[in-house]
Amino acid sequence: MKNKAKQKQIAIKILATIFSFLIFGLLWEMLVRFSDVGRVMPGPLETLQSFFEHFTEKYSAYTLPEHVWRSLRRVLTGYFFAAIAAIALGILMASYKTIDAIVSPLFNMVRPIPPVAWIPLAILWFGINDGSKYFLIFWASFLSMVQNVYAGTKSADPKLIGAAKMLGANDGHIFLTIVLPSAVPYIFSGLQLGINSAWAMAIGSEMIRSTDGVGWLIIRGMDNNNLLQELVGILAVGIVGFALASVLRGVEAKLCRWNKRGT
Amino acid sequence: MSKENVKVQVRHLTKKFGDLLVLNDVSFEVKKGQFLCVVGPTGCGKTTFLNCITKLYEPTSGEILLDGEPVDLRKHNVSYIFQEYSAMSWLTVEQNIAFGLNIKHFPKEEVKARVDEVIAMVGLEKFRNYYPNQLSASMLQRVVIARAFATKPDLLLMDEPYGQLDIELRFKLEDELIGLWEQLGTTIIFITHNIEEAVYISEDILVLTNKPTTIKTMINNSLPRPRNVTSRSFIDLREQVTELIKWW
Numbered sequence: 001m002k003n004k005a006k007q008k009q010i011a012i013k014i015l016a017t018i019f020s021f022l023i024f025g026l027l028w029e030m031l032v033r034f035s036d037v038g039r040v041m042p043g044p045l046e047t048l049q050s051f052f053e054h055f056t057e058k059y060s061a062y063t064l065p066e067h068v069w070r071s072l073r074r075v076l077t078g079y080f081f082a083a084i085a086a087i088a089l090g091i092l093m094a095s096y097k098t099i100d101a102i103v104s105p106l107f108n109m110v111r112p113i114p115p116v117a118w119i120p121l122a123i124l125w126f127g128i129n130d131g132s133k134y135f136l137i138f139w140a141s142f143l144s145m146v147q148n149v150y151a152g153t154k155s156a157d158p159k160l161i162g163a164a165k166m167l168g169a170n171d172g173h174i175f176l177t178i179v180l181p182s183a184v185p186y187i188f189s190g191l192q193l194g195i196n197s198a199w200a201m202a203i204g205s206e207m208i209r210s211t212d213g214v215g216w217l218i219i220r221g222m223d224n225n226n227l228l229q230e231l232v233g234i235l236a237v238g239i240v241g242f243a244l245a246s247v248l249r250g251v252e253a254k255l256c257r258w259n260k261r262g263t
Numbered sequence: 264m265s266k267e268n269v270k271v272q273v274r275h276l277t278k279k280f281g282d283l284l285v286l287n288d289v290s291f292e293v294k295k296g297q298f299l300c301v302v303g304p305t306g307c308g309k310t311t312f313l314n315c316i317t318k319l320y321e322p323t324s325g326e327i328l329l330d331g332e333p334v335d336l337r338k339h340n341v342s343y344i345f346q347e348y349s350a351m352s353w354l355t356v357e358q359n360i361a362f363g364l365n366i367k368h369f370p371k372e373e374v375k376a377r378v379d380e381v382i383a384m385v386g387l388e389k390f391r392n393y394y395p396n397q398l399s400a401s402m403l404q405r406v407v408i409a410r411a412f413a414t415k416p417d418l419l420l421m422d423e424p425y426g427q428l429d430i431e432l433r434f435k436l437e438d439e440l441i442g443l444w445e446q447l448g449t450t451i452i453f454i455t456h457n458i459e460e461a462v463y464i465s466e467d468i469l470v471l472t473n474k475p476t477t478i479k480t481m482i483n484n485s486l487p488r489p490r491n492v493t494s495r496s497f498i499d500l501r502e503q504v505t506e507l508i509k510w511w
Contacts, residue, residue, distance in 0.1 A: 157349075159347055159349050160349055160351060162319065162343070163343065163345065163349040163407075164362070164366070165336065166317060166341060166343035167342065167362060167363030167366050167367075167410070167414060168336065168340075168366050168367050168414075169366045170337075173366055177351075177362070177366070178351070184353070258354070258355075258394040258396065259352070259353075259396075
């Protein structure tokens with residue numbers, strides 16, 4: 001009975017998703033057909049056709065999947081190290097008042113600066129090639145994640161800490177069995193924010209100077225007045241971003257089953 | 264009371280918060296296996312007293328001895344059940360109950376045996392793999408009680424554990440608690456503002472005064488069990504205690 005209801009819910013969700021894409025495609029098609037935009041902008045079907053054709057055909061030196069992979073490689077590398085650094089710093093700041101007192105003012109000053117503002121300095125420090133891109137991706141996702149890890153580590157319920165102490169837990173036990181599990185949902189929210197920032201920064205940094213990647217694809221499309229190439233690049237960004245967010249949501253759902261209401 | 268028979272000795276316990284005197288020279292003893300209820304006017308410092316026992320607060324003066332020694336939570340097996348639910352939401356019922364045993368590094372077989380024992384006592388066998396957000400209020404409090412009893416504590420402190428439950432659930436859990444206490448012989452200090460509850464479950468009732476708190480009296484509750492809340496003797500004792508804590 002419960003399974004049937006669940007299956008029905010999933011079916012409704014899939015149908016609603018298909019419906020929303022169809023509506024979006026229809027609006028796009030109408031815009032192209034019935035307005036002047038259509039003179040320069042390709043429609044959804046033409047874009048999709050080009051998208052699939054470039055699985056084998058090349059844009060410059062690479063096919064579309066190869067460009068996506070090059071961007072993705074930068075994103076995942078920068079993001080991986082950012083996640084480690086953000087989790088470590090967020091936990092340290094939340095756990096030690098001295099570290100918090102020293103790091104917080106600096107962090108709070110740096111945090112509102114948009115990561116793109118660091119591009120000139122990143123190029124100066126790490127060169128015009130991949131080094132600066134890795135740094136910018138790292139930095140953008142790091143800034144998005146630290147605050148969540150910090151808040152999550154601080155969120156541990158004092159009542160649960162008290163209960164654990166009464167049951168004989170020492171500081172190490174309390175950290176591992178109460179503080180860390182309490183922080184997990186916050187950390188996952190931070191990881192979600194971080195992956196979005198990382199992906200956005202990857203595209204942004206590839207637009208500055210690059211010979212590959214989806215950002216390059218979009219900016220080169222613009223330079224050559226090739227709107228179809230731009231749209232294919234944008235579509236690729238959307239699909240990969242959606243896939244990355246879905247993977248993270250899946251991992252979170254698996255690890256934080258206890259955080260969902262209902263049986 | 265012979266020394267061997269004494270579980271908790273509270274000697275001249277005084278607790279101040281700044282200039283506010285909360286506990287004023289409180290002294291009494293709790294014998295091994297005793298079920299003591301502590302009652303007093305609202306805000307008289309009942310929770311402060313429990314928090315002094317567990318070292319969550321340092322007493323301003325005086326001392327609390329457990330088995331003749333100052334309280335040391337690493338050494339003494341003390342469990343505390345809070346007024347609010349304190350089940351870990353990321354652990355299943357079974358894992359919550361095993362929490363204290365795992366912290367104390369009990370062997371796996373022993374953990375399993377004890378969890379099975381107390382999970383049956385509180386009637387949660389069917390829910391052992393459920394998470395707290397899948398349970399009702401009474402089940403949650405049963406998980407916390409089972410977790411406390413699983414460690415077979417020498418001393419169980421309970422701070423208005425049923426304060427947030429409706430009357431039906433409260434009666435059910437009170438009966439369960441009495442059953443567990445009779446089976447395991449744990450010394451229990453149970454704080455409540457509900458006089459009917461105190462008369463229903465206790466062996467002795469410690470009545471505290473308004474702030475600054477001292478002991479008004481200790482009443483021995485020898486009503487036979489199971490107790491009938493509508494019997495004359497029950498009502499008389501309830502009214503006697505009510506008169507004692509009246510501050511109006």
